[in-house]
Amino acid sequence: MQSQNMSDTIESYLKAILAQQEQIEIRRAEIADRFNCVPSQINYVIKTRFTPQRGYVVESKRGGGGYIRIVKTHLRDDQTSLAVMRANVPARLRVRDAQAMTQQLFDAGVISQETGNAMLAAMSHHTLAVADSRLEEMLRARLFLSFLDSLRYE
Incomplete structure (x- = not known):
């Protein structure tokens, strides 16, 4: 153990x-x-x-x-929770934080498991494959913000 x-x-x-x-x-x-x-x-x-x-x-x-x-914190409604989460996305997003935020969206019922898995795959270190970690974290933050924006619409 x-x-x-x-x-x-x-x-x-x-x-x-x-x-x-x-x-x-x-x-x-x-x-x-x-x-x-x-x-x-x-x-x-x-x-x-x-x-x-x-x-x-x-x-x-x-x-x-x-x-x-x-x-x-508890997510109240999708729009409010998305706005709060969006306001707290840093300019550079580490993989760990992207995973935690995606899990929070899943736990609150905002996204399905499939959507969460797709988001995580798109933001993974393997997918981004950028040698400069600062640039990779900036790209991940921009991707996550785009995901959040897309969730505002049905």
């Missing part, structure tokens, strides 16, 4: 809480103590695993009474 790394463990813990409630407020130091890690590890997990592309909104307040609030 393969063991999880610390980031995976922290992510699983936070997602388990989010599965039971719409949002959570955490204190970075408390979570770091719980997992016996440095607080920057918590920052890393939140910054990389709880992004708008993955369906989360993160708010933070610094200082002694500070907190980090993580909210799982």
